[in-house]
Amino acid sequence: MQITVTVNGVEYTRDVEPRLLLVHFLRDELGLTGTHWGCDTSNCGVCVVLLDGLPAKSCTVLAVMADGHEVRTVEGLAGADGLDPVQQAFSDMHGLQCGFCTPGMLLTSRALLDRNPDPSPAEIREAISGQVCRCTGYENIVRAVRAAADRAAEAGTAAGTVTS
Amino acid sequence: MTTHAAASTPLGFGSMRRKEDARFLRGAGRYLDDIVLPGMLHAAILRSPYAHARIVSVDTSAAEAHPKVEAVITGETLAGLGLAWMPTLSHDVQAVLATDKVRFQGQEVAFVVAEDRYAARDALGLIEVEYEPLPAVVDATHALDPDAPVIRDDLHRTDNHIFDWEAGDAAATDEVFSRADVVAECDLLYPRSHPAPMETCGSIASMDPVSGKLTVHTTTQAPHAHRTVYALVAGIPEHKIQVIAPDIGGGFGNKVGIYPGYVCAVVGSIVTGRPVKWVEDRSENLMSTSFARDYHMHGEIAATKDGTLLGVRVKVLADHGAFNGTAQPSKLPAGLFHVFSGSYDLRAAHCSVTGVYTNKCPGGVAYACSFRITEAVYLIERLVDVLARDQGWDPAELRMKNLIRPEQFPYRTALGWEYDSGNYPKTLRTALDLAGYAELRREQAEKRARGELMGIGVSFFTEAVGAGPRKHMDILGLGMADGAELRVHPTGKAVLRLSCMTQGQGHQTTFAQIVAEELGISPDDVEVVQGDTDQTPFGLGTYGSRSTPVSGAATALVARKVRERARIVASAMLEVAPSDLEFVKGRFEVRGDPAASASMAEIAMAAHSALELPEGVEGHLDATCVYNPPNLTYPCGAYVCVVDVDPGTGQVTVRRFVAVDDCGVRINPMVVEGQIHGGLADGIGMALMEALAFDPDGNHLGASFMDYLLPTALECPSWELGETVTPSPHHPIGAKGVGESATVGSPPAVVNAVLDAIGVRHADMPLTPAQVWRAMQGRPLRTDLSVT
Structure with a gap:
């Protein structure tokens, strides 16, 4: 089947098998290996991308279902002016260790801050509760998202959204 | 309560942002499944649905006829190569692909190599295996019952006993208990659990038919130990094996051992003449790779x-x-x-x-x-x-x-x-x-x-x-030492090469900090190389919280060796005796005349220059070290x-x-x-x-x-x-x-x-x-x- 998917602002048209998973489309067809695969059952969330701005587990979405839609992956987070504030905060607060769950965590955090610029720690935990991290014990991820929110508030920008 | 956010880069110990974050934050990490080699094929494993069963027959003809399948490997194929069984880390053997019986649910039975990962999976369904189910030993407390089915008939065992082992003084302990006022007892099960790192295990084997060199990219916490085991198992000369651990998505012990899929990928590459990638799925990870406790x-x-x-x-x-x-x-x-x-x-x-x-x-x-x-x-x-x-x-x-x-x-x-x-x-x-x-x-x-x-x-x-101390501890006869090599380039920038392997612990940063602490240079000026056996010294790797105690010690000591080499060069530069020099914040100063000094960068350049050095001094600052923990x-x-x-x-x-x-x-x-x-x-x-x-x-x-x-x-x-x-x-x-x-x-x-x-x-x-x-x-x- 021929599909056209906009990924990180670039339109890609490809002929794919109907059964191809979106995660494999991104990784194997487009070479965007920042999106990882971890469990097959929608439990771990290392494959989270933003589908039309909302977090979606790309191991449970067929590539053909993304036809005509917009996908944002971790490769599309940093803007021309540098890292997204969430990316920077993850490094500042040591919100990542092995890095495998990090792309999904970053995208979920970005989506959270886009709709709620001032989330409580409990709201952050709720937002990332569909994703598993085996390294950090979550605390520093929560701190990182809060730090990104604080920095955005100080800078007067809307939830630290990259304006590009 | 303490919390540490990253501060500016310290010249040694202290909180600092991790150097490895830059690639992980951008999705630019390079994990095993991110690697694509030219002509690479993809593999999948057929596993046993039974916990205990005799294999009556395996028919792979339909799978072999699949247009995208390049090879189907069975236990029989491996037996012909002498590879159906491999040594375990406890002096037992483990089936690579089952030949006689399957002994746990999820055990490896056949290995399919195909043009893409979906085709490899499709072909698994085309393999016909006839099993004769046997009663299974599930409850460990009944494993030694006289009528328990015998699992390891391959070893001609007559029961399921592996070992008895004891420690401590039984008589002295009994004596203490006999005189005690109170005794409490309890039955405790520490149940079987799984490390479940977010990245599952996998391997890409590539045998170069011309040079005879085997390159294995693999999810390993112990790349050097893996290389030695491949040499021992497959009979490939060890200098013709290069094991490369890329970024590892969590290990927690799950990536210490060598799994059958790794060995099959090597055989698959030899058979097809092309690189073969095998990556397990989550169920395979939870069912067939190293558990914990029990x-x-x-x-x-x-x-x-x-x-x-x-x-x-x-x-x-x-x-x-x-x-x-x-x-x-x-x-x-x-x-x-x-x-x-x-x-x-x-x-x-x-x-x-x-x-x-x-x-x-x-x-x-x-x-x-x-x-x-x-x-x-x-x-x-x-x-x-x-x-x-x-x-x-x-x-x-x-x-x-x-x-x-x-x-x-x-x-x-x-x-x-x-x-x-x-x-x-x-x-x-x-x-x-x-x-x-x-x-x-x-x-x-x-x-x-x-x-x-x-x-x-x-x-x-x-x-x-x-x-651990080598007189007490080894893995497969290999002493538990680790090596470190430190090269200091003419401009004073350094490369540290280690035998341990990070899986998220931040070695790229913390080991650079150890060098920085010892030499007084910035951690940003120290590159840490790990995971590639062709580039790093031998050592047993990262598990059991041993990186800092063993490789960390090797790093500190190799840096001190470099420092002492630098002292000799500085003494030639400053025309004083080495003992007249004092090491202060990354510089050697003449005692009593701190204005007369040389920085590590100046010394490094001098060490590579035409400066006349004392007789017997080699020049350069590079050093190596092996640390055997006492x-x-x-x-x-x-x-x-x-x-x-x-x-x-x-x-x-x-x-x-x-x-x-x-x-x-x-x-x-x-x-x-x-x-x-x-x-x-x-x-x-x-x-x-x-x-x-x-x-x-x-x-x-x-x-x-x-x-x-x-x-x-x-x-x-x-x-x-x-x-x-x-x-x-x-x-x-x-x-x-x-x-x-x-x-x-x-x-x-x-x-x-x-x-x-x-x-x-x-x-x-x-x-x-x-x-x-x-x-x-x-x-x-x-x-x-x-x-x-």
Whole structure:
């Protein structure tokens, strides 16, 4: 089947098998290996991308279902002016260790801050509760998202959204 | 409470942002499955649906006829090459692909190599295997029954016994028990669990038919050990094997061993002449790669009536699965389990351990293992709590009264270990103060009066890490040393090459900080190279919290060698005797004339220049080092967990968790705290959620993340950390290692808290709502078996 998917602002048209998973489309067809695969059952969330701005587990979405839609992956987070504030905060607060769950965590955090610029720690935990991290014990991820929110508030920008 | 956010780059130890973050934040990490080699094929494994069955026939003809299939490999193929069986890390053998019988559900039966990953999976369904099912040995406590089916007939065994092993003085321990005022005993199961790193295991084998060189990209925590094993197993000359560990998406012991899929990928590449990638899926990871624990323990603890602990006696039944594949030093089939006298000044202790085969996956040491110390700490910390409950003593006070005192270090335990250093009472006091222990007990009393279930759990642990002294410890006969090479380029920038391998611990940053601390240069000027056996010195790798204790020591010592070489060059530059020079903040200064000095960068350039050097001095600054640890290092910690339990559902909420760790000198406090946070989450998982249970037919009941539950951000509280710092006296920088401390120390704190809340003497992990509710009814479950 021929599909056209906009990924990180670039339109890609490809002929794919109907059964191809979106995660494999991104990784194997487009070479965007920042999106990882971890469990097959929608439990771990290392494959989270933003589908039309909302977090979606790309191991449970067929590539053909993304036809005509917009996908944002971790490769599309940093803007021309540098890292997204969430990316920077993850490094500042040591919100990542092995890095495998990090792309999904970053995208979920970005989506959270886009709709709620001032989330409580409990709201952050709720937002990332569909994703598993085996390294950090979550605390520093929560701190990182809060730090990104604080920095955005100080800078007067809307939830630290990259304006590009 | 301490928290560390990243500060600016220190010239040595201190919190700093990690260098590896830059690529991970951008999705630019390079993990195994991200690697694509030219002409690469993809593989999948057909696995046994039965726990125990005889293989009658395997028909691969339909799979071979699939247009995208390049090769189908069976046990018969491998037998023809002498590769159907491979050695395990415990001097047993394991089937690579089954030839005679399958011995656990999920065992490898056939290996398909195809043009793409979907086609490889499709072809698995075209293979016809006829099995003759056999009764399975599922309950380890019946593995030695006279009528139990024999699993290892390949070894001509007549029963399922693997080993008997003991430690300690049995007679002295019996004597202590016979004179004790009080004795408490308890049966404890530390259930089988799985490390479940977010990245599963995988491998890409590429055999160059022209040069005869085998390159293996693989998810390994021990690349050099893997290379040696490939040489021994496959007969390929070791210098023709290059093992490369790319970025690793978490290991926790899961990526220590060599799995059948790795060996099959090598054979697949030899057969097809093309690179072959094999990556397991999550069910394969949970069903067939190294599990952890599975210890059935009967423990007894003896004390005087005034609460002085005297001795511990324990019998263990260890379920090792179908092949004895635990990664243990050769002399120690139960690893370091005999550290179970814990943190207490005991007169005597004794254990006997019996290992048995069952129809389950092999392995046994993984998940931040510390070589069975996790089981040992759980045992002693539960026994202390059971004794306290029986006698009506406060569990924190009982611990405080019996802790090894600071002046007793170095302390020789009743089981022969020499603990290096620690201030245990101070560490426990710090944790109790941070938690507000007395106030928590008051709150608990008030809540109990209202019928609310609140529990407070305390644990104190002593870890034994940094394996290990070569006269006692080896893996497959290889001594547990690690190497380091440090090159200093003419401009003063350095490259450090290490035998250990990070899986997220931040080695790229922290090992650069060790060099920075020793040479007074910026960590940003030190590149750390790991994982490629062609580029790094030999060593046994990263597991058992051994990177900082062993490779960290090698790094400090190699940097000191460089410094002394630099001293000679500086003496030539400054025209003074080497002994007249003093090393201050990255410079050698002439004593009494600090204006006359040379920086490391100036010395490095001079070392590569035409400067005339004293006779016999080689020039350049590069150095190598191999570190053989003289002793283990012994981190410790005191943990306090506070839980609330819903009396109607048995649901546990971990409200607070206080962790005070002493891991000696902290290289990067931010990274240390991150390691502890992760281990604490592991403890919540093991105590409350995770277990690999099996039904009577040997069906695996935890084969996906829908069944094998991992803690999320909602189950974890906001960790409250504190620290004490007692440097290791024998480690070059006084560091002790921390990777597994929290995994070791936290499960008993959580379990002690839950049982304290519900007023039950003991119930086995995981304390799921069902298990808690059953325990409250006086009918706790056997959590290794299916609930019927």
